[in-house]
Amino acid sequence: MSDRPGRPLSEVDSALYGLLESLLSEVDDLPRQEAGESREGITRDGVEKTDAETLKDSAPRPLEEVARQAGTEDRPPWAQGTFSALMFQVHGQALAIPVLDLAGVEPCPAKITPIPGQPDWHMGVLGFRDGKMIAVDLTRVLGLRGRTAEEARGCYLLAVDGGRFGFRCDAIPEPLNIDPDDVRWSGAGAQGRSGLLAGMLAKQMCPLLNVDHVLAQLRSSRTTETTSGPAGPAMNSNKCLPEGMEKTT
């Protein structure tokens, strides 16, 4: 206590720098130099801050604020300015999709025709404009859990990839205008982890889909299904069976 007032500012600064580093490490995508710049700012300005002021500066901040301070290099090209997105629900989980990736929003038809031997996310095929659309259960793709497949029957299809795929959702999507500063972008570093999410909408606390990666996942999953299953067709496709039930033959 007695030596506290006499501690050199550089020592306090160093300790706070460590604290800030640990806080930022929880936000794995933030550039580390941001903390360094902040630290340099104190000395560059030559302004001596009190401990209280410095501590206030380094206190945990809302994700929204952290996102705002992130660099722009991790943003996709379409997110350099304000962009539009649709927020929707799948199994009660809120998700957002950039409007640029959408080919349309359609009410679910009365019937979606299931095709044998498809991956578990493949809900079936339906007519869409002049072609066919594959209805996708995003909960299977994203590994969301909670309700059963029956309860998850959605009402709308978000057409992507020119209408070749339709993400099934529970209700009418809500349009949003998003400031890219309000998104915690996943960046290139996160793509190895999953890559299915472009980032997190800070205000809505809602994941923003990386549609290109989701589509790539859909296309690659058929290969996975094929190579992981037995030689016979459709033997690894249990999508028509209730969960937990296996084929009897």
Next chain:
Amino acid sequence: MSNAVAESEVTDPIIQLVTFCLQDETYGINVMQVQEVLRVSEIAPVPGAPSYVLGIINLRGNVVTVIDTRSRFGLMPNEIDDSSRIVIIESDEQVVGILVDSVAEVVELNMSEIDSAPNVGNEESSRYIQGVTTRDSGLLIVVDLNKLLTDAEWAEMSML
């Protein structure tokens, strides 16, 4: 005029499909491969047969192996009832039967009407799905009978 018609038939041939139902979906198979449609009689199980083989029937003195189509398509098993049929088909010089819920009709369409949608008919596990086509009653799934079984499985069938 007739030349134009003939040319279109060459570039976009017309095919006839026998349609059948399995779990509320309609499938179509090339009529040229269908020999006959039978009511379901006694199907004798074959011990040690592959899982996709339901058993054998006696067709006018010939033994014909019957494939469990529902199992093959990954569908839940169903009780055989009055509408169930065994469709006798010829594929890769073998005559086999496929058990279906019911047989519907014969439809005629152009090959160009069969749409190979992404992830349909492209992967190993569903290679026997040739494509889908839109009918008034809904989508019709076109099945390539020659690919219903793998070469190894066809060979195994011939040894039963």
